[in-house]
Amino acid sequence: MQGNSKFTTDLKPVWCRGCGNFGLYAALTRNVFPSLGLEKDKIFVVSGIGCASRIPGYMDTYGLNGLHGRSLAIAQGAKLARPELTVLAVGGDGDFFSIGAGHLPHAVRRNFDITCIMVNNFVYALTKGQTSPTTPSAPPGDSTFLPSRSYPPVNPLLDMLSYSVSTEASFIAQSLSTDIPHLSRILTEAIAHPGFSLVGVLSPCVTFNPPHLFASIKDNASYLVEGEPVKLPETTGRNSWLHDPGDMAHAMALARIPITEMPFLGVLYRGAGPQ
Amino acid sequence: MVLLGSLLQRLAALQGYCGQMPRYYGAQIRGGATAIRLSFDIERPSLPHDIPDILVCFDFSQYHEIEDELGLGAKSAVLYDGLVPSHFLLPDTSLPVNFDEISQSITGSPRNKNIVALGTLARMLPLSMDDARAAIDEDGELRVVQRNLPAFLAGVELVDGLSLPVLELSPAADQRPRVLLHGNSAVAEGAVRAGCRAFFGYPITPASEIMQAMEEALGPLGGVYLQAEDEIASAGMVLGASLTGMRALTATSGPGLDLMTEMLGLASAAEIPMVIVDVQRGGPSTGIPSKSEQSDLGHAVCGGHGDAPRAVLAAWDIESCCRLASESVNIAEEFQTPVILLSDQWLGQTVIAVHEDMLKAGPALRQRKRPLGDHQGPYQRYAWSDDGISPMANVGDKGFTYQTSGLTHDEEGRPAFDFQAHQRCHEKRHRKLETLKDRHDLVKVMGAEDSRAGIIAWGSTAQVVIEVMYDLDLQKQVKICLPELLCPLPNKVQEFMDNLDTLLVVELDFSGQFHAYLRSCLELPARTRIYARAGGRPFSRTELAGVLTEFADAG
Numbered sequence: 001m002q003g004n005s006k007f008t009t010d011l012k013p014v015w016c017r018g019c020g021n022f023g024l025y026a027a028l029t030r031n032v033f034p035s036l037g038l039e040k041d042k043i044f045v046v047s048g049i050g051c052a053s054r055i056p057g058y059m060d061t062y063g064l065n066g067l068h069g070r071s072l073a074i075a076q077g078a079k080l081a082r083p084e085l086t087v088l089a090v091g092g093d094g095d096f097f098s099i100g101a102g103h104l105p106h107a108v109r110r111n112f113d114i115t116c117i118m119v120n121n122f123v124y125a126l127t128k129g130q131t132s133p134t135t136p137s138a139p140p141g142d143s144t145f146l147p148s149r150s151y152p153p154v155n156p157l158l159d160m161l162s163y164s165v166s167t168e169a170s171f172i173a174q175s176l177s178t179d180i181p182h183l184s185r186i187l188t189e190a191i192a193h194p195g196f197s198l199v200g201v202l203s204p205c206v207t208f209n210p211p212h213l214f215a216s217i218k219d220n221a222s223y224l225v226e227g228e229p230v231k232l233p234e235t236t237g238r239n240s241w242l243h244d245p246g247d248m249a250h251a252m253a254l255a256r257i258p259i260t261e262m263p264f265l266g267v268l269y270r271g272a273g274p275q
Numbered sequence: 276m277v278l279l280g281s282l283l284q285r286l287a288a289l290q291g292y293c294g295q296m297p298r299y300y301g302a303q304i305r306g307g308a309t310a311i312r313l314s315f316d317i318e319r320p321s322l323p324h325d326i327p328d329i330l331v332c333f334d335f336s337q338y339h340e341i342e343d344e345l346g347l348g349a350k351s352a353v354l355y356d357g358l359v360p361s362h363f364l365l366p367d368t369s370l371p372v373n374f375d376e377i378s379q380s381i382t383g384s385p386r387n388k389n390i391v392a393l394g395t396l397a398r399m400l401p402l403s404m405d406d407a408r409a410a411i412d413e414d415g416e417l418r419v420v421q422r423n424l425p426a427f428l429a430g431v432e433l434v435d436g437l438s439l440p441v442l443e444l445s446p447a448a449d450q451r452p453r454v455l456l457h458g459n460s461a462v463a464e465g466a467v468r469a470g471c472r473a474f475f476g477y478p479i480t481p482a483s484e485i486m487q488a489m490e491e492a493l494g495p496l497g498g499v500y501l502q503a504e505d506e507i508a509s510a511g512m513v514l515g516a517s518l519t520g521m522r523a524l525t526a527t528s529g530p531g532l533d534l535m536t537e538m539l540g541l542a543s544a545a546e547i548p549m550v551i552v553d554v555q556r557g558g559p560s561t562g563i564p565s566k567s568e569q570s571d572l573g574h575a576v577c578g579g580h581g582d583a584p585r586a587v588l589a590a591w592d593i594e595s596c597c598r599l600a601s602e603s604v605n606i607a608e609e610f611q612t613p614v615i616l617l618s619d620q621w622l623g624q625t626v627i628a629v630h631e632d633m634l635k636a637g638p639a640l641r642q643r644k645r646p647l648g649d650h651q652g653p654y655q656r657y658a659w660s661d662d663g664i665s666p667m668a669n670v671g672d673k674g675f676t677y678q679t680s681g682l683t684h685d686e687e688g689r690p691a692f693d694f695q696a697h698q699r700c701h702e703k704r705h706r707k708l709e710t711l712k713d714r715h716d717l718v719k720v721m722g723a724e725d726s727r728a729g730i731i732a733w734g735s736t737a738q739v740v741i742e743v744m745y746d747l748d749l750q751k752q753v754k755i756c757l758p759e760l761l762c763p764l765p766n767k768v769q770e771f772m773d774n775l776d777t778l779l780v781v782e783l784d785f786s787g788q789f790h791a792y793l794r795s796c797l798e799l800p801a802r803t804r805i806y807a808r809a810g811g812r813p814f815s816r817t818e819l820a821g822v823l824t825e826f827a828d829a830g
Contacts, residue, residue: 009678009689011678011689011690039673040676041671041672041673041674041675041676042671044518044519044670044671046515056678056680057678057680057689057690059678060676060678061676061678062518062670062671062676062677062678063676063677063678063679064518064545064678064679064680065678065679065680065681065682066511066514066541066680066681067511067537067538067541067681070507070508070511070538072508072511073503073507073508073509073510073511073512073515074511074512074514074515074518075515076501076508076511076512076515077473077475077511077512077513077514077515077516077517077523078515078516078518078519078670079515080473080499080501080512080515080516081473081499081515081516081519081520081521081523082519082520082521082669082670082671084671085519085670085671102504102505103504103507103508106503106504106508
């Protein structure tokens, strides 16, 4: 994949073969940056620590692979100092929901024009498979990813959608790293959004996820299309509605549905940019 | 009480008097025991003497809370309001003055007792009453006095009415008005003067005034100011702004410095300019947060993971707060390194009346080394060079994209995992700071040049040591070394040590961190003595007079 785009470096990614991060990498360098007509020296990608956070090294933009959980702090400092930059903060579920969780609500409420990409692979992979705040739990013996004998019990897991609607982020979307066309459209729109945008990228970890985890994510996924009926799980007992990303009440209703039951993909909510 | 002190200091400053006004307060939100001391000097902002000529006390029931830090002598004129606890022995020169009642009868409220007392003190000093009246009419900061002028005049009349003593105060040597500022605002002034245009911080006692001063200064300059969610974010934002080429600053106290330390490691590893001001307070943990201590030294010079070099400077008076803030910004830029500027509660919050010329002579602006655009192949952010300093592009500059990280890296910034690269990274980062050891201008030496008895002190402690040396007329017997650059320690400090038989180290921290640090860097004289104790109460002249006398006598 290297060298195929003017936005790539010749550094070989460290990711495992089949890692979802290749999808994010391809989406950004081949589709998103070119389609937005961005110049590489006006892009600053700041990341944390983790598998996804290695991405700045592979993209020929300005990049910093900084500290675990702190990408948003560095990103905001840069954006304030040089507003003409396109600033991306990239990290994993550990970065944004565990060690750096204290920074996220403040970035949301400041609503600076920064795109926050949380690659959620449900696990700490760089450190070899420990549980993360998004790791699903299930009964033991179910060949599950996180047996519920793990202590402390971690249900409910932290979910990107329910978190971001509760803080009313001005742009909330979710996609799959394996669906590069969809991910590219979502990221393009997120970067173009004038305020803070939060994009969850559900992504398989081929080394530490049980194989059925991501398969079930893909199988259960419901794609949100503006103006079309929303596919809801049967258990909700609610009638469907036409998807309107401007409607926070509907976004909240969708965010209440557990990701293990039905992951929603698309633009969940699109609000105003900075006032 | 702070209002009374501020107004009196201002009245005097407008007549050309210099002086210092340290604050003494506890951990209360508002109210509680609060005191100030105030010195008046015709030439320079000297430290207040231990025993005041006049003590005004509005509430003796709270006096014991800060009694330890204030002084009272047999000849101090004590003016007090309200009851005095029976066990408390006042000097004969004491007099009850009902500031409350006078304020009530003249202004209809007891709240103007400060203004009544202001009139009394202005007359007792005595300040020129004609000049004081003119200043009250003209000076915006004295508007509260003008609004309550009858209270002020009643206070003045009390002096004759009660036959209060009138002191002898010579006219100021230079009667031009003095500027009033505390060390925290002087730090902000110095940073802004050195081109700092971004500030990120989180409130903490006793550093918050820097944040406030930076907010006020950066607004009109179109700079960037943000109150972050914590100190980690403050430091991260500094790095973000700095990477784009902006000179950026944060300020905190000990606990905040702890939180910033991981970012300091990143700044050191990735060679990103950053300045952290640490206004030290008594620790560890919450400690004694409204009082001074010098106990962050160890953390500042070597705190953190992984052998991360940084420069550490230490202010010791109002002038150096300003000048060294500029110097810190300059060093961070020139050497692409984190810099910690140490101050403390005493320096930060003591309001000084000083001649404005003292703050005008700052160092010239030093620039970050920039790439010229003539590179072949990829831009090498960490290009190897003799002095260890590589040209640094700003994020956003055309044609210089680079990727960096906290990982050990090669010259382009790409991750490297071998010993050779790792060793080279360490060498580069350490070597680039070597030339700072030649900064002899950042080490002050005073006293008897040929003496073989030397005293070394840093920070606000040095201010007391110097005053006491002159108080005792020891300047022909001993010499004093005052390093402003603590890390790397300039060679001049070793030269100072080389010519000594005896050394006295004076520091305001329990475990003698400064002495331990000096020992780790230098050969000290065999006869080295340490005077170290916990902070919480600043060194007094009397206390150090004993220490210095004993040292000088011992030869």
